[in-house]
Amino acid sequence: MQPGSVYAIKEGKDKTEQHTLSVLVDNEPGVLARVIGLFSGRGYNIESLTVSETEHEKHRSRITVVTMGPPQVIEQIKAQLERMVPVHRVIDLTVTGKAIERELLLIKVRGAGDDRVEALRLADAFRARVIDATTESFVFELTGRTDKLDQFILLMQPLGLVEVSRTGVAAITRGPDAT
């Protein structure tokens, strides 16, 4: 498939893949807008986005972005990111493999009686922590892979789920070396 074509090309030949990219940037004003603008301007997908300054004295931030697309589009996204002036480097954690991905979830559940007991029992099974409690509600904190969080939210739905806040994916490679 030739994604850059203005001409009608038969779609669906290449499978869509999900990739987690780690983008090391200079933490200068507007850098996040620049990265997001690239994705929206060129029609790429953002499944998840996590940003924070990671090396304070060097003013560097790590942007972890989970994106979807056919292999050629993923290659194009990386090349487009790499040529941006404040970008130090782009690491495709899906290609380097062995990366650890975690997300943090805060979830509020309201209920009484059996529902409340069941919520607490499931939270325990998932190793979620209770970080706020009232006589009729809990706020749980849970970290884990995205699918684990999705599963927990699904289970809380019938038990009085009120609202959800999640951080998006943070990721890092295994082993002793920096990426």
Add this chain to the structure above:
Amino acid sequence: MTRQMTGAEMVVQALIDQGVEHLFGYPGGAVLPIYDELFQQDKVQHILVRQEGGAGHSAEGYARSTGKVGVALVTSGPGATNMVTPLTDALMDSIPMVCITGQVATHLIGSDAFQEADTVGITRPCTKHNWLVKDVNDLGRILHEAFYVARSGRPGPVVVDIPKDVQFATGTYQGPTRVEHKTYRPQVEGDPASILAAVEMIARAKKPIFYTGGGVINSGPEASQLLRELAHLTGFPVTSTLMGLGAFPATDKQWLGMLGMHGTYEANNAMHDCDVMINVGARFDDRITGRLDGFSPGSKKIHIDIDPSSINKNVRVDIGIVGDVAHVLKAMLAAWKSAGHKPDKAALKSWWGEIDRWRARNSLGFRQNSETILPQHAIRTLYERTRGKDVYISTEVGQHQMWAAQYFGFDEPNRWMTSGGLGTMGYGLPAAIGAQTAHRDALCIDIAGDASILMNIQELSTAIQHELPVKVFILNNQYMGMVRQWQQLLHGNRLSHSYTDSLPDFVKLAEAYGAIGMRCEKASELEGAIDAMIAARGPVLFDCRVANLANCFPMIPSGKAHNEMLLPEDATDEAIANAIDAAGKALV
């Protein structure tokens, strides 16, 4: 070299330190301190334009004709938003430009102050990079970084947005230092293994072609020389994109003419049938490739580009070489020579035989046999009458632009300035002014259309004020010709709003500005009139009345491949009406 000075002084000092001799601009409230500094010096000459967009396109023309960074200076708000088109234009065509914009004072940012606009926000997608300077002590460093970013790697436009209080504030000026940029370090040398593989592939080619682009021009004059050397050493045919014209001489026998939508029959068929395609600094743009699944289906492709994101973007290639054209070509030449490669003479002979058969179709042929001037004849005559002169050509956008590309021959790089990627009507006159500013004694001609010229006609006043004797050669057919051509192709010849009623009298218009107005309506008088235009000392508006309904051929209709061209002799009304199928109609 650090010194205490005001922000406004730093701007002028940085321009001087960067070797800037000319800048194009328009004053306003938020840049008054910088204008005050400009007033008190004579190292940098300021060209006052008539609309900020004119400053941007002039800076582009200046950059394109010199290889240097073009500089524009405009005020906040509308000054900055008027620059959006030139910035986008420069980004698409990889033109190095530094645009300095004024901004409201830092404490007013975000308050919807008078002439406030989020300039860095608005220009983020249309620049290579941009900066809002909030501390005067950062200003010197940022300005020099801006020049570095604009000219390095794949060149492009940058914006430095300077609030008015920062211009007044005093701080430490940091001069240009040759330290490595902390993040932006484009790859200049090509990968040696890929270069060797490419040379091997070239040596085995039986039906090769060089497909060259604007990257050869941007790489500098040496790149054009190296391209010529490699082409002559191998004996391969050469074609070029619109942006690359002049890198290889149009008078050379290996030249096939431009390729693409309005390229020659021989160039496009050679692209389609080749077995090895060597893309040197071009980007497989949709105007070039036509239908991608029918694009040169049988060839191995080599792609040299300084921008890694250009490689495998539109067309998958077999060997991608990231690097500067001049550096890569030099390495390829060395590898070719040291391996003792010789081109396959017999195969090339038969390949040139095929090409000669395509050439024999004479796809740019036309018959000028009445007193009505054909536009093709007008350009051809302009070319002939200006040969041997120091000529720079700019164009607007439309049919006249394609005719200029087809019928005007360029033998040297940096002589041709046109809006290729963005297709900006109104580009040509300010671009010619930019080129003329850099080359005072040269003959700078804007080949224009009657519609395009009116988009930035006010810049004629700039030419008068600064005694820049640009010539505007208008192919006047009273239509937006390219729009009309597409309406004929796609919309049943319903010419919706493409006829320009109430055109001004261009001769009187010229005179109103203080320029020279000329008109020519007869083919027999054209040569003499063009000679008079060339001889005129000041700016000229030349109203060349041409056949109203002439169309631009040959053409690859939308949705078709390189070997499905519509040639002029086949372009009957019926063929035109049926050239594009339903799927092709949705395309541009």
